[in-house]
Amino acid sequence: xxDDTEVTSWALEAGRGDRDAAAAFVRATQQQxxxxxxxxxxxxxxxxxxxxxxxxxxxSLPSFAGRSSARTWLFSIARRxxxxxxxxxxxxxxxxxxxxxHDVADADGSGFDxxxxxxxxxxxxxxxxxxxxxxxxxxxxxxxEAAEVCGCPVGTIRSRVFRAREDLVVALETRSxxxxxxxDTAVS
Numbered sequence: 001x002x003d004d005t006e007v008t009s010w011a012l013e014a015g016r017g018d019r020d021a022a023a024a025f026v027r028a029t030q031q032q033x034x035x036x037x038x039x040x041x042x043x044x045x046x047x048x049x050x051x052x053x054x055x056x057x058x059x060s061l062p063s064f065a066g067r068s069s070a071r072t073w074l075f076s077i078a079r080r081x082x083x084x085x086x087x088x089x090x091x092x093x094x095x096x097x098x099x100x101x102h103d104v105a106d107a108d109g110s111g112f113d114x115x116x117x118x119x120x121x122x123x124x125x126x127x128x129x130x131x132x133x134x135x136x137x138x139x140x141x142x143x144x145e146a147a148e149v150c151g152c153p154v155g156t157i158r159s160r161v162f163r164a165r166e167d168l169v170v171a172l173e174t175r176s177x178x179x180x181x182x183x184d185t186a187v188s
Contacts, residue, residue, distance in 0.1 A: 004069040004070070004071050004072075005069075007028050007069065007070045007071050008066055008069050008070040009021075010022070010024045010025040010028065010070070011025050011061060011064055011066070011070035011073070011074075012064065012066050012070075014061050015061035015062045015063070015064050016062075022058060022061070025070065026054060029070075029071060029074055030054075032071070032075075032139050033054075033074060033075070033078050034046050034047065034050045035134075035138065035139065036075060036078055036079075036134060036135065036139055037049045037053070037078055037081070037082055039122060039123070039130060039131075039138065040078075040079070040082040040127075040130070040131060040134070041085060041086065042123075045085065049078070049082060050078070052081050053074070053077050053078040053081045056077050056080075056081065057073075057074055057077050060077070068145070068148055069145065071141070071145075072141065072145045072148050075135065075139075075141070075145075075149040076148065076149050076151075079131070079149055079150065118168075121171045121172065121175075122134065124171070125164050125167055125168070128150075128160055129161075129163055130164065131160075132146060132150060132156075132157045132160035132161050132164060133160070133161055133165070133168075135149055135150065135157075136157065137161065143157045143158055143161075
């Protein structure tokens, strides 16, 4: 992962019209933005929302002043894109019923591999806990940066991450019948 100082430098240079810096900024952040959006909405929609995030960000780069890291600023934009998407999706009726991911994944009787199971458990977390967990534990932002991205106090982020971990441990224990090896997996 490229450090925040370099990413912020590219963002500032891109804001002054440097196309190479803009390309470097996008390359350095695109995987994390997509991963963040996939956790907030769905992996299927993440690519389109990432594209929308970069459209908004690139238009706004000239006004980016660097008061926070460019990565934090970009995640704030991605979060707003996801919120706008969810609002728009809930305001219109769904015309095609979606298959339950549990049914699809278990259709052949093979069960879940750990990665798919963990992604599903994270997706099942309440939205505020999932967002705080993904931003801090998956993407590696500090609690202060996560608070800025999510628009809430640091203490709220800490609480949401703690509760998300508790929820994941309980869900893993429930899924596996309470074996101790899933507890080790969830906490590590």
